[in-house]
Amino acid sequence: MNTLITCRHVDFGYENHDAVVDLSMEVDEGDYLCVVGANGSGKSTLVKGLLGLIKPLKGELTVAEELRRTGIGYLPQQTAAQRDFPATVREVVLSGTLSRRAAQSPDDAGVEKGTLNRGAAQSSDDAGMKEGTPETCFQRRKPFYKMPFYSAEDKRQAAACMEKLGISDLKNHCYRELSGGQQQRVLIARALCAASRMLILDEPITGLDPSAIQDFYRLVRRLNRDEGVTILMVTHDVAGVISQANRILHLQQRVIFFGKPEDYRRTAAGRRYLGGEDR
């Protein structure tokens, strides 16, 4: 099985404090990895680090070539402003295709990708991880006069993503009039437009009602099993996902646990989070 992301003794953090210390883990293709931990335990920082928004302070972060080419789909936490945003579902999903365009234009993506690689560049066996040469970037870049428009390819992909998530008939509906579960589907469709290999979900079930949560889990499981999408989910709902995930990462600045859910149930931390089951 392909390893998509490898972290070896990675520190992530900001100027004056480290949020994640000495993190070692890997994400394989087809994984369903759950990241759990208390508030402020560094989960969101880890997500930012994996997305390449902040660079590792120490250690190596290696991202597989294929994942670097396609990028990582991201489902951020919803903000209050978003919930009453006047936009149609189509507009939101289409905005996901921008990322491919951005990734292809050298000046926009170069900085972010560069930070992602800085850690990786230290390891010796990473010859293949260099940035795409500027020529190839330019060849694929959209011509300037076409910038205001989405291409037919973009539209086709957006339609395919909406079809996959069963929201095609909602495409002209207003985002703010959808239920919480439907909104989440729209955002997943957008993330899949950006990248179909791997999704990072940051506390996706916040604000959903119980049946929408179950719906959502079914959806994610289907994407993981049938479509082969690698999932990394940050969540507080350990009990809800432990039956689906195949890896658990428990963070408390440092890694408290990383491994299979069955083993997690036996650890002290797992028992505390799962409410004393399997005691």
Add this chain to the structure above:
Amino acid sequence: MSVIAEMLSYPFLVRAFIGGILVSLCAALLGVTLVLKRYSMIGDGLSHVSFGAISVAVAAGWSPLPVSIPVVVLAAFFLLRITESGRMRSDAAIAMISASALSVGIVVTSLTTGMTTDVSSYMFGSILAMSRGDVWLSAVLSAVVLGMFVLCYHRIFAVTFDESFAKATGVNVSFYHTVTAVLTAVTIVLGMRMMGAMLISSLVIFPALTSMRMFKSFRGVVISSGILAVVCFCIGMTGSYVFSTPAGASVVLVNLAAFLLFWLAEMVLRKRIRWQPLKPGGKRTPFAGGGQAPKNARKWKTIRPEGEHAPRSAGGSKRQ
């Protein structure tokens, strides 16, 4: 018609019309993103800062625009930074800054020149404020704003809708913030002298809020805001000429009227859609026993959100 021809025979009114239309167009377009990102108060804060800067400039005998534009641009950066870092409640910070800037302006003015007509016209706007240079500057400004909206429309949408996602997918978010801040600052300084420091922020807020009543797509809201801003400005100016009312306040009142109109239209439309399923032939009563529906049955059903008219086939939620 004759009124308009008469108005356009005065060169200063022609300038006011051209400059005003361009400035309100810019303000409306920028306003859509500002309102949606919950930065509505920034316009208000910046106009007060601008007032402070201009009064200092007038007191010192400098020309107002070259002083106030850089000061307001700086303030815009600062306000956006505060909002982003979240270290302080941004609404409180904006209120604090705008009140301080206003007081600086007032104290400086009263110590030097006293409340001259110049200063009071900055407060409440003056139709005479648009000089030839201002018109040119607003033409350049609106060219930049329109160009940005046409060329980067999708990115503006992405940044406005979801900053974290845009950032994660490689859009240079802080660049867009910076550009928006600079353009907003220039728009406000330019528009302020005609509309008045107290009123200019309405040009930013109103068109977006009004359009959001009726339009459900981002594109619809943007286009409608631009058109509404121009139309409201023209009506307001004409009204101010005919009834000899202050220009700025008249434009704001027309904007308010447009807002109320759209709001009413939204209410009517929504009611009609909600009541449709209750027309004869539809399922009449949700009550078991099939008897007479209680008097408030209609009301009872109207309250149900989504369920009646929103398709649920894809439903993430089975709330009802």
